[in-house]
Amino acid sequence: MSSARRPAPPRPTSRDVARSAGVSQATVSLVLGGKWRGRVSETTAGRVRESARELGYRPNLAARSLRLGDTRTALLVVPALTNEFFARVYTGAAAVAAEHGFGVVLYPSPDGTGPARDPFASARASLDGVIASSMASDALGALRGTGLPLVMLDSDPGDTGVAARVNLDIADGMRQVTGHLLDLGHRRFVHLASAVDTWTFAVRARALGGVLAGVPGATLRTVTAPLDVRAATAAAEAVLAEPGPPPTAIVCDDDILAAGACKAVRRRGLRVPDDISVTGFDDLALATAVEPELTTVRLPAEQVGRRGMTALLAVLDGRPAEGGDLPVRLVSRGSTAPAARP
Amino acid sequence: MSSARRPAPPRPTSRDVARSAGVSQATVSLVLGGKWRGRVSETTAGRVRESARELGYRPNLAARSLRLGDTRTALLVVPALTNEFFARVYTGAAAVAAEHGFGVVLYPSPDGTGPARDPFASARASLDGVIASSMASDALGALRGTGLPLVMLDSDPGDTGVAARVNLDIADGMRQVTGHLLDLGHRRFVHLASAVDTWTFAVRARALGGVLAGVPGATLRTVTAPLDVRAATAAAEAVLAEPGPPPTAIVCDDDILAAGACKAVRRRGLRVPDDISVTGFDDLALATAVEPELTTVRLPAEQVGRRGMTALLAVLDGRPAEGGDLPVRLVSRGSTAPAARP
DNA sequence: ACTCCGACGTTATACGTAAAACCCCGGACG
DNA sequence: CGTCCGGGGTTTTACGTATAACGTCGGAGT
Incomplete structure (x- = not known):
């Protein structure tokens, strides 16, 4: 409540780290990028890492994306998060994504309720791939038109142009x-x-x-x-x-x-x-x-999310995507009993 | 299933639009950015917009973020999306964000269950602001240390360093x-x-x-x-x-x-x-x-999300943030009845 | 003694956008 | 007739990163 406007804390850049460690910016990038075998000495690398930690350096993802051309972000299209099933799918997908440094952004699909808008108007426009649950086919067409790798969840095997499919049995x-x-x-x-x-x-x-x-x-x-x-x-x-x-x-x-x-x-x-x-x-x-x-x-809702994200990451990596069917299991409880003798 | 790897469809840039419209890249940026009163003629602007639409141009958000220094992304920290209440908070927040061209990324807070990790390790590292529901105070400290504008939901009025607070009564x-x-x-x-x-x-x-x-x-x-x-x-x-x-x-x-x-x-x-x-x-x-x-x-869960995001956007805009208390209402149904006479 | 090479770095460049600074030209004004 | 002005653009630059291309230097090989 007290502080109205901080003057924006300037985040340290790789150049700041370089200055602090007494090396060039390129060296910082090499060391922190992990690809420096035989390019930078062990002692220099240590100095760089030390400076980075001291300054609390975090790479600017926007700059990285711009340079690399990828965004490390996937879009998950689901009907509604208030449906526990899809909340669990998200949880699984987000967990796998996080393990690989990816982010997940959500788009509640135009599915009867809600205004049917372009997924890329509301969601981040720059995405590496899409995971979509079963949805109206027109929206599916819009998605396919983007050329982004598309993983479908629990959807019609007849749909084409899909990189991988994760279905429940x-x-x-x-x-x-x-x-x-x-x-x-x-x-x-x-x-x-x-x-x-x-x-x-x-x-x-x-x-x-x-x-x-x-x-x-x-x-x-x-x-x-x-x-x-x-x-x-x-x-x-x-x-x-x-x-x-x-x-x-x-x-x-x-x-x-x-x-x-x-x-x-x-x-x-x-x-x-x-x-x-x-x-x-x-x-x-x-x-x-x-x-x-x-x-x-x-x-296995979380599994659906996990498998979906795993498949998408595989596709993005150029590896063959493995979709597959997930088994389901009857759970017998109190709402069923032998039919009454007529 | 048929097409394994497309050669990556190259998205058109503002320079492509410029070439197509016969103007410079700067003009495209001015026109599409909306700030061209008295800088570009109406006819030229029309030509630019036409070309942009024909090519299906979408600005590269990474480049925009890099240039502008903001990310148009907010982080929402909630205990668990599988809790319907928080799913609804997200829905409200995401709706308001989308209206302003913002994205929302989620971080399931370290709240007893789940590993307590740095929010900025798993979520996108570049954020404009944070909305957080009541959480462990140590995690709150980590969040405050980032210097990002922080809006708290349903949290202790005693917490300091908060830009705005949206509470339920x-x-x-x-x-x-x-x-x-x-x-x-x-x-x-x-x-x-x-x-x-x-x-x-x-x-x-x-x-x-x-x-x-x-x-x-x-x-x-x-x-x-x-x-x-x-x-x-x-x-x-x-x-x-x-x-x-x-x-x-x-x-x-x-x-x-x-x-x-x-x-x-x-x-x-x-x-x-x-x-x-x-x-x-x-x-x-x-x-x-x-x-x-x-x-x-x-x-009013959605309202909590809406108000929270509205407050955050206000802060980011330099305007005074309005938090406030939201009223709640008793709903009397069948699980309560007069106490039995002893 | 000269070359070559590998270890260890550095310099330079590109990604796409926004916007500051600049430039040109035709008319108004003194 | 020279000067200023503003409409309508263009050129240039910076954002932070990853990496290709380029140096340097000491020692091993011939």
């Missing part, structure tokens, strides 16, 4: 869920699906439908809702109010939807899991906060 | 909660507090204690737990197992703790809110996902 997760419920004797299913139309959700629907198609007597009713507890509750309540025999299992695309479904079941005077089983997806913190705790599919 | 929120419960007839309180020792939580304890000190017959038992559902459940269960008359209200520092407390109450064979009322804090998505929905205090 969503289909397998959905098959595990469905198998779990079938084993419990369930036959009448409702699929509470996300209203967002991206690959990751389309896969869920396909996997669920595929499995049930092979089960005689199985029925499937699909409804959609935005990723929001209140909306999910309303959607689920509506489907439960329909005439005919009620479902015995509600399969949700997401834990948030599942929490809403549970509330809807109880509002209809029924119990979870005794009357109706409910399953989620993602295994967010939410899944163990509600009661009963949700049977769900655990997604 | 946490004490008032806690008084609202306590008053609400007292009105409902509650007298035996448990405070389920966060184990994290920062100002924002210390204020809660002081406010609660302060109010109850003036109420004859009121009792208060305090226990702490990390911000984690499972740990909160365990802590609450332990306190409920203690001998003597059980509490009729559990006041929690956070919605996450409250969710855990609810589970603990039910595990003891009691009901929320019939036997014991529970209150949260923050009004996260979680608060309406659990059942009963949590009575809690709504915090």
Whole structure:
């Protein structure tokens, strides 16, 4: 509160370090850059490092970027950080980036909500590469047009022009869920699906439908809702109010939807899991906060971020990028139980 | 997958634009920089802008930073993005920043968990300013030592060397909660507090204690737990197992703790809110996902971010920074009810 | 004795931008 | 008729870094 305006503390430059160590600026750059084998004596190098530390020297990244032509910055495009899954993806990506001296800048993708603007207007315009989660294809086109290396997360294998792809084995997760419920004797299913139309959700629907198609007597009713507890509750309540025999299992695309479904079941005077089983997806913190705790599919979100960044760094380094599928695992908790004998 | 390595697409520079428009590079800079009143004719300026658009010219930010000495980048220091509250703070801050052509880079603060490293090692070393949420004071010292303008969020007014401070009126929120419960007839309180020792939580304890000190017959038992559902459940269960008359209200520092407390109450064979009322804090998505929905205090998280960034931009602009306190509001839901008549 | 070479540095240059300093030219003014 | 002025640009420079190109010097090889 006291000091209004400091006169801007002038940061020491490599030339200051050079002066202090009694060498030229070039020598400082060589020593601190690490490539001085046989170019600078050990004693001189030591003197340089000492001076640098004393002065608290930090290289000016803008100058380095200008010289080298790279920015050591990657862009991560995600729908929303308030979604715990993507917050965890960021955490993983940022951790790997930091280990390699990279920074990560975020761009909340134009995904229904929010204004659809050019990623490069709001984010730093100079980037080395992009990691993007599944998004609208028009925005994807804009990204591809930049010529930047692009790593896609959890996206349609049909998309082209992608340097690497890191996917979760969503289909397998959905098959595990469905198998779990079938084993419990369930036959009448409702699929509470996300209203967002991206690959990751389309896969869920396909996997669920595929499995049930092979089960005689199985029925499937699909409804959609935005990723929001209140909306999910309303959607689920509506489907439960329909005439005919009620479902015995509600399969949700997401834990948030599942929490809403549970509330809807109880509002209809029924119990979870005794009357109706409910399953989620993602295994967010939410899944163990509600009661009963949700049977769900655990997604290694941090791993997705780590693998994505690792792949991007590999591409930038000229090495072959390794994407790959990450396995997922069913976590059985209290929201599923054997189907009631009719 | 097909194209392994493009030969790096050379971005057009201001000189390319100049050549294309038939002027000098300086003219391009003047026109695109907006400061050309009476320096360049309208027709020439139009030609320059046309060429820039045709070539898809984007100024090289590294060069601009180097020349201008600023980076148009702010650092936001938060404990963890997986905490919805901070994700929302980021969202607000990033929105304001984007409106002013600024970028935001994140640094997860050393706050108990995670390695305590120098913020400037992992984040971009060149920053114009810092916005930091309440954190360990030693890390705060490191930040202050950089001489960068520092805006603190929800932090101790006693901290010095701060350009501006944006606080939530946490004490008032806690008084609202306590008053609400007292009105409902509650007298035996448990405070389920966060184990994290920062100002924002210390204020809660002081406010609660302060109010109850003036109420004859009121009792208060305090226990702490990390911000984690499972740990909160365990802590609450332990306190409920203690001998003597059980509490009729559990006041929690956070919605996450409250969710855990609810589970603990039910595990003891009691009901929320019939036997014991529970209150949260923050009004996260979680608060309406659990059942009963949590009575809690709504915090304007995005506003905190917006105000923080606005204040920082003001300081950077040489204008007086306006911090200030943001009001909070009690949201009464199903987790609180009149105390049972003994 | 002359060359050559490796160890140890230094000098010079380029990256792209912003802006200070300069330059030219046609008209107004004394 | 010489001088000044201001509109409309251009030339030049600096920002801090990485590195290519260039020196220097003492000793080993022939």
